[in-house]
Amino acid sequence: MAAFNTLDDLADGQRVLVRVDLNSPVEDGVVQDNHRFDRYAETVRELADRDNKVVLMAHQGRPGRDDFVSLDQHAEILEEYVGKPINFVEDIYGDDAIDAIEALDAGEILLLENTRMADDELPEKAPEEHAKSDFVQTLSPYFDAFVNDAYSAAHRAHASTVGFALELPAYAGRVMEAEYEYNTGVAERARETEGQVTMVLGGNKSEDVISVVNNLGDAIDTFLIGGLPGELFLRAEGYPVGMDVGDMDLLDDQWEETKDTLEDLVENRRDEFELPTDFAYEDAADERAEIALADIEEKETGYLDIGHDTIESYVPIIEDSEAVFVKGAVGVFEDERFADGTVELIEAIGRTDCFSVVGGGDTARTLSMYGLSEDNYDHISIAGGAYLNALTGQELEAAEVLIEQAN
């Protein structure tokens, strides 16, 4: 029994405002297809088939990052999965958006522009505060109901994720319903597991990794760390890695935000995690090359994957585990040259009979990209940070608002 109202409780033939999460990797300005489009398409298709006028909200990237782009490409990709036309308007709650909303007929679908282009969207605020914003107050009167399906953004207390549920009858979409119920039980499962429990942590958001290391220390025996967090943990140990070189702009800011915590972790809890002992990078011939951590005197290039020595030290730990959880790729798996770490660790998990969950909006894409069968894993989550919050027992603000509104 879901803790919140679901689409089973929603009447047909209404005008429904729907929050989905289509946040995707963007390479040279091109939005990359990923697991999220086909998963969220299920809710969109169901609502349209039930004669609703469906208006979608979603975000892409963060202001100032290269992946902060319009949703016009997202509309084209989503259309392929929904199997119905997705109209797109380059506006969020201005006159153009309102005109497009009012023009919708039953069964039609409209995608609004990237919510993070609205000033009201991004500040983390209480639902009651977001509910008063121009964004929420302007759009709400045009709708009969609000559906939040964006489980993978449920850890963000933004206007489009927590504000509308206070102004409209609120329901969970099919992704929210499934992921919330499944992931909320995972942390308990980890604690109940008698044998070795391992977690693979990577990606490019170190605050997520630190959160799970801080909150799951009692449930996870060993953290296998890669990706950008792997470099930053090593920087905290004093190695000459974990800083931006060239036109990179991902590491130094994260280092400033997290260095105190990282230095404390490596000093006081070093035995709980394994760190890379070698890295892969792009050499002068644009090929994959590897370098041992011990041989790095000064970082001269970006490290884009863990090296094979690290893989060979991580795989036996996975093979000895009774449960393995993954969040975040340990390398830039979107580039085949730097996918070895992520693919070989996930393959090792699939070969064992351990209880396994692969989480991470981008990471989950590894399976489809490299032909790994989802049948070899107990759950594939399209959420990253939200999945971590569920694992660590931290609030998913957007889900909590749906629960409060249902009771």
Ligand SMILES: Nc1ncnc2c1ncn2[C@@H]1O[C@H](COP(=O)(O)OP(=O)(O)O)[C@@H](O)[C@H]1O
């Ligand atoms: N060493 C690395 N350098 C740069 N980016 C990396 C590195 N390792 C992993 N990544 C990137 O991290 C991204 C996933 O990060 P994140 O969003 O935190 O994970 P998820 O979305 O799976 O939760 C991938 O797109 C991958 O390219």
Ligand SMILES: O=C(OP(=O)(O)O)[C@H](O)COP(=O)(O)O
């Ligand atoms: O991709 C997302 O988070 P994730 O990378 O942790 O899965 C969500 O869409 C939230 O995006 P944000 O981390 O830019 O707020």
